[in-house]
Amino acid sequence: MQGLMLKLLNVDAAGERALRVVAYFDQLAANNPDLDSVVRATALIADCIAGVELRDRGLVVRFSPEGVEPAGTSAQSERAALLVEGEDRGSAWLERSGDERELDEFIVERFALTVVAVLARERRVSEVDLPAGFSDPALAQLLVNDRVAEAERSRAARLLGLPGSGMIQLVALETGPDDRLGDLSAQLHERWNRAFYVAELSRHLALLIVVGSEPLTWDVRLSGRAASGPVVDILDAPRSWSIARETLRFAGAGAVWPRTLSSDDVGVLRLLGQIDRAAALAHPDVERVALLAAAPNGDEAVTILDHYLHSESLRSAARAANFHHSSVQSRITRIGTKLGIDLKSAAGRERAALALLLWRLCQNP
Template sequence: MEGLLLRLSALDADAASEVRVIAFFDSLIARRVDLDTLLRTTAQLTECPVGLDAADRGLALAAEAVVRAGVPTPRGARVRELPDGARVWLARTGPELPLDDMVLERFAIAAELALARGTLPELGDPALVELVLAERAGEAERSRALHLLGLTPGARVRVLAVADGSVELGGWSAPLGRSRAVLLAGPPELAAVRAPTRVGVGGEVAAMDARQSWRQARLAVRLAGALSWDPPVCWWERLGSLAAVAEGLRAEEIGRIPDVRALDRLAAAPDLLLILSAVCGHDSVRKAGYALHRHHSSVTARLAQAETELGFPVTTPDGRFRLRLALMLRRLRDNTD
């Protein structure tokens, strides 16, 4: 139905046009559209910013090309109040159009019904965290979930991906896939995290963008190690250019890399990958052997076996970098969500 008109400025203020505006919003109501869709299509219809302000629900939404949260009612906007105290608004920069009053009236009715339909879990319910981090959730749903968690849309947060759900890190959490998502407001307290727990730490973002931090945390946890010389906590921000490389590679592509395939073959030899990982984590073979509780001559002999398969020395700076990259890519391939 909304395909019949998406340009209010093209309509005259006659009875037929008013009927078409009513039919437009009735169609949205009948389809039980969510608040995001209601705001976005109303903005298309009016060709100007529109919004909804429901402070008691944690909603301050505006729409033009897209829906944005945390936007207050602009000064000078035309406002229509709903029975529960919420209000919708229309902010036209040019002269008012004859049908603006009709649009505000029908917009308010549709918004009231959409608000009445919207129910979210109780405070503390993991479903709230899941909703905040969901890729496909609307801005209205996300904003209301944050409100119930006691967070404003602009609050600074981080999201952690914890491979072992038994670790208590504070914040709000929910099991998502094979990891536990932990939503934190403020710096994470990670000093108590010890192997074998693996934790990925996403970047700091505004609460409305928490799903971005969750994506980063999920990538970081796949690269986190579980050995004493390979930190179990991986910060996305510290991955640097490796993050861009990891984000662009699929598991099957990693599996075709010659260095990774060589490591797959070496994995059949007892403890050889453990030795290679130790060499990457220390600046000498002697220190690697000490960490493994082995004599350095034994480690040197095993490294010679590995170098034959890999085709490059692993104790030079370039070789150590190449080996570490291959080990990390292999871990990325094998640690999936």
């Protein structure tokens, strides 16, 4: 192949040089190359950096003519879209400093066609039958274990079927009592139209590995709860999983927290989840909330308090809790007395809200 490239450089006629480019990529495709091989071969014939981006995988592959991954960001001079069965999967490009060369546009075109042939030959993860999308829990736990070496995590990623490099997002999914994980996976697959893997870690907890650089949007109703960590590099999976687990504690935690959350939704409040559980439960404010919840009609009292603390007015709190406003007013007075907090003051309401949230987080260790 390198010999063919050298011949190409010594041919004068533009038409003949173009035919040699076609022959070069045809010979490359005939050897069933992988994506890295195609990018390396293109960088060699173009004598500049070549790159490919697959947006659905969050994957970018770049190589220099020397066959090494270049440092720095890409400066694309010629680009072509990667259309697989009419779907735009990403792009291929050359990075040349200075003026473009005569055949750059043609090389990029053949480069893109060869990449498309590689993608068409692969069985796309999102097209795998759903049952086959379930992954070995042991491998998934190895991938998210921050105490194992990167080499072991990399091996686990390959065995799970993840691309060699790219971006992923970890999701902690807690199923409801009547949920079937297969049905939930089908629902999420239809909603997101994204490639993801599922590993059932326990009876009610599953780990989802979502492939791609675009953060998930939670527009799905679940009877259980779910939380997503940040988008990270594959080898940084433990961080995304740890944050997803911390975020899950907030999901459905009272009136203001939805049952599906992104870690960005929680923000700085995630630090509350790092407070020692025993220390939180031992604080007098949290103790009084726990006593309020354990008393007769305690669930009702906690619900009224929650709506009162997070509503614009007493009347809106009463509507949200489905009580008459005068009844809510008298109950809030009694609840404030039991808590030893002045719920009419802004500082008192903030203190009560924090105690209530800490108590709820302790219920979701």
